[in-house]
Amino acid sequence: xxxxxxxxxxxxxxxxxxxxxxxxxxxxxxxxxxxxxxxxxxxxxxxxxxxxxxxxxxxxxxxxxxxxxxxxxxxxxxxxxxxxxxxxxxxxxxxxxxxxxxxxxxxxxxxxxxxxxxxxxxxxxxxxxxxxxxxxxxxxxxxxxxxxxxxxxxxxxxxxxxxxxxxxxxxxxxxxxxxxxxxxxxxxxxxxxxxxxxxxxxxxxxxxxxxxxxxxxxxxxxxxxxxxxxxxxxxxxxxxxxxxxxxxxx
Amino acid sequence: xxxxxxxxxxxxxxxxxxxxxxxxxxxxxxxxxxxxxxxxxxxxxxxxxxxxx
Amino acid sequence: xxxxxxxxxxxxxxxxxxxxxxxxxxxxxxxxxxxxxxxxxxxxxxxxxxxxxxxxxxxxxxxxxxxxxxxxxxxxxxxxxxxxxxxxxxxxxxxxxxxxxxxxxxxxxxxxxxxxxxxxxxxxxxxxxxxxxxxxxxxxxxxxxxxxxxxxxxxxxxxxxxxxxxxxxxxxxxxxxxxxxxxxxxxxxxxxxxxxxxxxxxxxxxxxxxxxxxxxxxxxxxxxxxxxxxxxxxxxxxxxxxxxxxxxxxxxxxx
Numbered sequence: 143x144x145x146x147x148x149x150x151x152x153x154x155x156x157x158x159x160x161x162x163x164x165x166x167x168x169x170x171x172x173x174x175x176x177x178x179x180x181x182x183x184x185x186x187x188x189x190x191x192x193x194x195x196x197x198x199x200x201x202x203x204x205x206x207x208x209x210x211x212x213x214x215x216x217x218x219x220x221x222x223x224x225x226x227x228x229x230x231x232x233x234x235x236x237x238x239x240x241x242x243x244x245x246x247x248x249x250x251x252x253x254x255x256x257x258x259x260x261x262x263x264x265x266x267x268x269x270x271x272x273x274x275x276x277x278x279x280x281x282x283x284x285x286x287x288x289x290x291x292x293x294x295x296x297x298x299x300x301x302x303x304x305x306x307x308x309x310x311x312x313x314x315x316x317x318x319x320x321x322x323x324x325x326x327x328x329x330x331x332x333x334x335x336x337x338x339x340x341x342x343x344x345x346x347x348x349x350x351x352x353x354x355x356x357x358x359x360x361x362x363x364x365x366x367x368x369x370x371x372x373x374x375x376x377x378x379x380x381x382x383x384x385x386x387x388x389x390x391x392x
Numbered sequence: 393x394x395x396x397x398x399x400x401x402x403x404x405x406x407x408x409x410x411x412x413x414x415x416x417x418x419x420x421x422x423x424x425x426x427x428x429x430x431x432x433x434x435x436x437x438x439x440x441x442x443x444x445x
Numbered sequence: 446x447x448x449x450x451x452x453x454x455x456x457x458x459x460x461x462x463x464x465x466x467x468x469x470x471x472x473x474x475x476x477x478x479x480x481x482x483x484x485x486x487x488x489x490x491x492x493x494x495x496x497x498x499x500x501x502x503x504x505x506x507x508x509x510x511x512x513x514x515x516x517x518x519x520x521x522x523x524x525x526x527x528x529x530x531x532x533x534x535x536x537x538x539x540x541x542x543x544x545x546x547x548x549x550x551x552x553x554x555x556x557x558x559x560x561x562x563x564x565x566x567x568x569x570x571x572x573x574x575x576x577x578x579x580x581x582x583x584x585x586x587x588x589x590x591x592x593x594x595x596x597x598x599x600x601x602x603x604x605x606x607x608x609x610x611x612x613x614x615x616x617x618x619x620x621x622x623x624x625x626x627x628x629x630x631x632x633x634x635x636x637x638x639x640x641x642x643x644x645x646x647x648x649x650x651x652x653x654x655x656x657x658x659x660x661x662x663x664x665x666x667x668x669x670x671x672x673x674x675x676x677x678x679x680x681x682x683x684x685x686x687x688x689x690x691x692x693x694x695x696x697x698x699x700x
Contacts, residue, residue, distance in 0.1 A: 318608055322601045326591045335587050336605060339580040340612050343619035350623060367622075371615075382608055385525075389600040398485075402495035404560045411499045411553040412480075415506060418549055419657060422542070426664045433671035440675045 174259025178267030179274075185244075186275040192240060193275050196233045200280055203229040204287045215292045222291035223301065223352035227345055230280050230305060231338075234312040237276045238320040238333055241268060242387070246324050252391060265387060266380040269310075269317045277309025293352075300355045300365070307368040308348040314379040315340050321386035344371065452529040454670045461663040468660035475653035482646035499557040505651035507550035507575060509658050513543030514578060517585075518610035521603035531666075533599035534673065536606065537589060538666035542658050544582035550575055570624040574617045581609045595673065 186193055207225045208218060245251040254264050284305050285298045293301065319337040323329040351364035401408040483501030490497040517536045524532035554572055555565040566572070585602055592598035 315608075318604075322588065322605060323591070328591060332587055332591050335580075336584040339577050339584060339616070340609065342577055343612070343615050346619040346623045378611075382604065386601070386604055389597060389604060392597060392600075401498065402489070404494065404496035407496055407556045407560050408498050411556045412502055414552055414556075415502050415549050418545055419661075422545060422661055423664075426661055426668065429668040430664060430671075433668040433675070436675045437671050440678045444678075 171260050171263055174257070174263040175267040175270070177259070178254070178264040179271040180267075182268050182271035183274060186240075186271065192237070193279065196237045196276050197279050197283055199236060200229050200233040200283065201287065203232060205290070208290075218291045219293060219356070222288060222293050223297075223349040223356070225291070226284055226287055226301060227304075227308075227349040227352075230277075230284070230309060231312060231341055231345060233280060234276055234309060234316060235334055235337065236330075237272070238316040238337075239330055241272050241317055241320045242324055243320075243329075246391075251324075251387065255388070255391060261384040261387060262380045265317065265321070265383040266376075269313050269380070269383065272317070273310045273313040277305070277313055281305035281309060293356075296355050297352055300361050301352045303365060304348040304351040304368060307365060307372055308344045311344050311368070311371050311375045312341060314375040314383075315344075317383045318379060318386055321383050321390060324387070324390040344368070347371070452527070452531050454531050454534065454674070457531055458667055458670050461667050465660050465663050465667075468656045468663065472653050472656035472660055475649050475656055479646055479650035479653050482642060483650060487643050487646050488640065493561055496557065496560045499553055501646055501650050503550060503553040503557055504647055505654040506546045506553060507571075508651055509654045510543055510547030510550050510575065510578060513539050513546065513658065514581065514606070514613065515610060517543065517606050521606040521610075524599060524603040525607070530599075530673075533603060534666050534669045535662070536585075536599075536602060538662045538669055540582055540586050540589075541665070542662050544579060544586065546654070546658065547575060547579045547582060551579065568624070570617075570621045573620045573624070577616050577620070578613070581613075585609070 204225055207221065211217065211221075242251060245254070255261060257264070281302055284301050288298045288301050316333070316337055319333040322336065323332050326332060347364045347367045351361045351368070354361035354364055399405055399409075479501065483498055487498070487501075489495055517539050520532040520536045520539070523529055524536065551572065554575070558567050558572075559565045585606055588605055589598040589602040592601055
């Protein structure tokens, strides 16, 4: 477990001064993004459990609702967008500690601070990796659950699109909370308390898009708003997360 | 307007007076809590200054 | 005049002490005038009857609850950029009052909703946004109390409130969007046909709430200044006193 992790940690150690072209190339700042993303994806897939657990959690939570309120098709169709979206939100929330906690424990995060790459790009890479290993699988799994709830083709398409646009925002905002609560006692409940209120607009526009298509209203506005949020989040949150990591490691 | 009319607020006195009452009670409780905190902090200052001597 | 002088807790402490009685007195005066205008002078509302008088306390509390969060965000920016210690202390002092007023706005809103709309809670855009605002306050308070290192708690809290305040307009917009999509209830305060005396009463009640909030926040920040100044000293002194009864090896053990 430890050996490959520390090997990949080497990537973030300060490079020795050298005028050779190789080192110059590896110092290019955007490489920090890819190194961080590749490393986190590698780690996530090596401990396969993590990726699958979040996905199974998502499926189980969604399946609880028919059991709790009855399996009447019209009712299930009515609540499907909200149920799938709330479950996706909770699954992402569960995986947030993974973003920084283990790197914090074994000191990799401190190495990242000292590495020649800008911290903003490193955390952006970590956020991208987090989405690829949580949000993306959720979005791809969602149509199956939508079918269980009796959603039609159009609704399933919009559900997947809304999740593809919305879950990256969940990873971004969640990263702020995860970074702020690094190493704090009772961190996981605290993250939920800090981040869930900020997730509300994503939930409204995401579930709203599917509901709009179900009731025959134009859903494009909802998706554009999610897209705008995605762009704004991608531009702003890496800086906030980098600042939060610095605050927590100070 | 008679006193009784004033307090009954057109039969909705409960809602009106519990609104204003809740705010008043909350303010009083908040002031008591701040007062307690100030007393504790002043006490702390005294202990520190006395031990320093 | 050097404004930075007052950004230091040491100079601000006595200044705040001098200001508190003035704000408290203004709160009482405005409160009495506002209550007189709102409860006695203002006429009965044609549609809602007497119960509409709740807005004389509901609207000011909601107003204070919302603006305090934005003030906290402004202090948050100051805390992270100018690195003034007082800004973080002000944030810590503002949060409980902001949360309290937000909770009071929800409570008085519910007490207004029951006789007016027939239900205590209504998923109206404004009520829902106010509820989310209360969650934001609770998040901040939970965060700064969970982090033991004061310096880190200050900075983390400042960053959280800044991120939150960027989200506040988005949250408000999204909730209104959701509200129209679901054709939910929209509660409107009597609006344009509000008589002048009603507007005056509400304004003066708002001023009363503001003066109260400023006075109580200044009192709390004074306590916080003392706590911060002497808490650390007390712990060090505690060790010194304990150390006199300890052997050398035990002292090493405690470090």
